[in-house]
Each structure stands twice: as structure tokens, then as C-alpha cells.
Amino acid sequence: MRSIATLIAGGALLTGAFAFGHLSAAQNDAPGERTVTPRAALAGDELELVETFERVSDAVVFIDTVREITRRDLFNRPFPQRIEGSGSGIVWDAQGHIVTNHHVIEGATTINVTFAAGETYPATLVGAAPDEDLAVIRVEAPEQALSPVPVGTSGDLRVGQRVLAIGSPFGLDQTLTVGHLSARGRSFEARSVHSI
DSSP, X not given: OHHHHHHHHHHHHHHHHHHHHHHHHXXXXXXXXXXXXXXXXOOHHHHHHHHHHHHHGGGEEEXXXXXXXXXXXXXXXXXXXXEEEEEEEEXXXXXXXXXXXXXXXXXXXXXXXXXXXXXXXXXXXXXXXGGGTEEXXXXXXXXXXXXXXXXXXXXXXOTTOEEEEEEOGGGOSOEEEEEEXXXXXXXXXXXXXXXX
């Protein structure tokens, strides 16, 4: 049994020595710089995705919010608390209207919108449909800063079509997610719809 273990250990040492010697020789013969292979041409569907992203991404904005609330400690004394949140939105028109999710701005006392170019403007809530998780906010920004999203139709969409989601989560630059339309005509009963 001991001779088998010795043989295995010896074989492992010889293999390691051979590999080390081979690697050292390869490193000594390697040139200082590696050849960089150029990127291949984009396939047709890749090019379509890239062009769509480049055409639409400036319409995507980052939204950060602050909620100032009052809480009570163990002795029932009030103390202020600041809660920060964030999300994405899209520029709807040249008047500064931005569509976002209601949960992004719900209860916010301060709303700021940062555009793709980096400018930040304060926003106010225009209207909300909480049960559809939709809200509209508005910024007072120069028209040249606004890149409204192109609007299309949805009535003729078919299940299985490719869909793109462009967002700005966590303050990161625009991100792209690609998927497929999984269903049509889905709706949920609304409990309330209100505007401000």
C-alpha cells in the first residue's frame, strides 16, 4: 500500500515539475505584447439592438428621491428620518413630462432627475395611478436637454416578439435588457386612480 502511495506522489511531483518547466520555457519565449484580434462585424440582429439602444437611450433618466418622515422612539419622542430611493423614467415630451413607476416617487418630498448627459433638475409630481404603478413627473429643463422617447403602438404586438428594456438602475449609466413579450391583454383591477 505504501509503495502505491509513494508511486502516486512521485508521479504527481514529476508531472508538476514537467508542467513548471514547460510553463517557464513558454514564458521566456513569449513576446512582450500580444496580438489583439479585432472585433468581428456585428450580426444583423446585434446591429439592430445597438442602433435601437443608441437611438432611445438618451430618453432614459435616473430619478432619485428623498422622503422626510417623522418616527417615534421608545419614549414616544418624535424624530425625523430621511429615506432615499431611486429608479428610472423616460422623457415623454418636450414640455419636461417624465413617465416613471409610482413606487419610485411614492411619498417623496424631493424628486431629482438626472439626464444621460449628466444634468440634474428638480421635478414635481403631476399625476399618479398607483394601482398601475405609473406616475408622471415634470422637470423645468431646457428643451435641448429633453430627448422624448419615440412612441409606438402596442395593439398589434404579438407574443414572442423581442422587447427591450432600457433603464438606469442605482444611478448607473443606461443598461439594456433583451427579452420576449410573454403575454398580452393582462390587467389587474384598480383600487384607486388619482391625480394631483
